[in-house]
Amino acid sequence: MRVTAIIAAGGRGLRFGGLRPKQLLNIDGRPILERSVALFLDHPDVDDLVVALPADLAADPPPYLRAAPKPIRVVAGGVRRQDSVANAFQVTSGDSVVVVIHDAARPFASADLVSRTIAAAIESGAALAGLPASDTVKRTDDRMVLETLPRESIYLAQTPQAFRREVLRDALALGEAAADATDEASLAERAGHPVRVVEGEAGNIKITRPEDLAMAEAIARRSAKAERRASMRIGTGYDLHVLVEGRPLILGGVRIAFERGLLGHSDADVVCHAATDAILGAVGAGDIGRHFPDTDPKWKDASSVDFLRRAASIVREAGFEVSNVDLVVIAERPKLWPFVDAMRTNLAEALGIATDAVSIKGKTNEGVDATGRGEAIACHAVALLTNFQS
């Protein structure tokens, strides 16, 4: 089912007084409009977007509206909000079953709120996010109270607001005919369609006045911090060394009795080399050759467990912890399983993590190619890293 998002950004934000439209102001280094657009670009239920901008901006839209992972059309807004939405609706594809409208000035709506609003519109025809009133509400005339409204029945309308296509068409036709409205849901309501309220979010603030910017900054910083805390990185590593006579065989820091050993500048421990590349790769810190070049006599016959230990401190300095590593060692001979636990212990110690966060599996190559003929031993590694910086 095709779902189109309309971002209403046609206003100039006159209450801000500045020269630039408020939707282009930065919050924590990122424009309000870009944040609101990203909510729908990243949303799995949304197929394409239409953004209504003031005419001068629509003629020269910011770069993040030009190259995006989903189709974005930009239209010039109208005099009233509903005119901007009507212009945007005109260019939506006829096979968009649901249209979800959002104010650019509400960059903090959650993806979950968008999902719930779309789902409710599919079921009921029209739906909006609404925040239950927490204050007592008075209806007045000339500052004299006429009545106190039952608070339980009061919801403060937010966006997103979502509509089945034909419902929005009716609503906008009514809006064109005359009726002025501050949101599309009230037009749908006046056009006689049922409109459902889904529970909105207190954090889904509308940036209307200059003083709202301070709160918006605080919200943006808090969520950026939460994102950083949750960030994970993955890295992959691979290594192969040739088996020759007259060298010791060292795998995962374990010296294994065998008639041949791996050839290399260091101890040629493919297990540690692959693991080292995986964790360096996860933080974009290059590879083992960059940090421990085989042209440097310092690393001649060095223990590769040391490389891994040093790489672990490089990734810690970058703010990451290794969560786990998983390795596949490809060796026709010798059998590796008797040594696997000792290798895991060595790697865990070098990485500063628990032994059960290190997995090593031995494989043969079924006699095929160089490793299968027993001429070399290879290793594949993946590592998951987590950033716990605040």
Ligand code: MG
């Ligand atoms: Mg190597």
